[in-house]
Amino acid sequence: MRPDGDPAGLPIAFTMGDACGIGPELIAMLFRARRVPGSLVLGDVGVLRRAAAWVGGLPVAVLAHPQDAADAPPGSLPVLPVAGLPPGLAALPPGRVEARAGAAAAACITEGVQRVRDGELAALVTAPIHKEALSAAGLPFPGHTEMLQHLAAAEGSGPPPVRMMLANEELRVVLVTIHQSLRSAIDALSTAGILETLRIADRSLRGLGLAAPRLAVAGLNPHAGEGGLFGDEEIRLIAPAIAAARAEGIDARGPYAPDTVFMRARHAPPAHPGEFDAVVAMTHDHGLIPVKYLGVEQGVNVTLGLPFVRTSPDHGTAFDLAGTGRADPASLWAAWRMAGRLLGR
DSSP, X not given: OOTTOOOTTOOEEEEOOXXXXXXXXXXXXXXXXXXXXTOEEEEOHHHHHHHHHHTTOOOEEEOSSGGGGGGSOTTOEEEEEOTTOOTTGGGSOTTSOOHHHHHHHHHHHHHHHHHHHTTSOSEEEEOOOOHHHHHHXXXXXXXXXXXXXXXXXOTTSOOOOOEEEEEOSSOEEEESSOSSOHHHHHHHOOHHHHHXXXXXXXXXXXXXXXXXXXXXXXXXXXXXXXXXTTOSHIIIIIHHHHHHHHHTXXXXXXXXXXTTHHHHHOOBTTTBOOSOSEEEESSHHHHHHHXXXXXXXXXXXXXXXXXXXXEEESSOOOTTTTTXXXXXXXXXXXXXXXXXXXXXX
């Protein structure tokens, strides 16, 4: 997670997300209510001024360089404009799928990754994007994770293997497959992919300060297949990956019945200390329903395996709340704090 340690003194950057969603106003709320020292926003000045007005007003400080964030006036929203964004973003109505908003969100992410890789930023906290808006803009990525993986590819080599982890104070879940249909996700499962997920999870949790992470592996089928009666993926694919991981010194256990393993892993002391530090789940909803059920307010999405730190809130663009000033920035605040923790701050 921290291949070069914390880039001391560099700001953490928020990307503004979809201009028609709640991302800009969540960022404005956060800067209005909390101290987020040395941080800045990559985005469109007009969109962020509009968002600041929606949440009660705060001045926008337009930066020329990332290092100027440290000198932004207290109580301001420091914005580093991203060049080449589509025109008229601040005039787009909230709560609507717009290709221009999708293109702008992607451009902010691209700019952020480039500036992190150039040593100008310490980490990225990405506000929500809308997958339909990305598609309308002609972008081939189904979400942040896949886009960041593509942008992180080193010149002359393929993209790094990455995984999504969703975490809150009680539960961490790492996914083997992410944004694809359930049918194609099942077809995509392999022993190699599950083993790679266990390696990434183990390495990343060690980066969070866990000396010997305890990984529970959820089965795919009811009752983890019941010895092959309800499906044999546990026998053919999952158990061999666990055995290989254990041979490498990774404390992986399972496969466990997916309808109970999350309860066993939930860490809610003093009455319920978790048996595991994270659960590895085979598919998106298998893993994310349990952790989101515990509350999205403190949930954080972390992309594991990138050569830089990236976090985000665990919710979407909430078009029904956009422009109302009623969205809750708690998950964005948790994402910012998680980014600092991953940097060792």
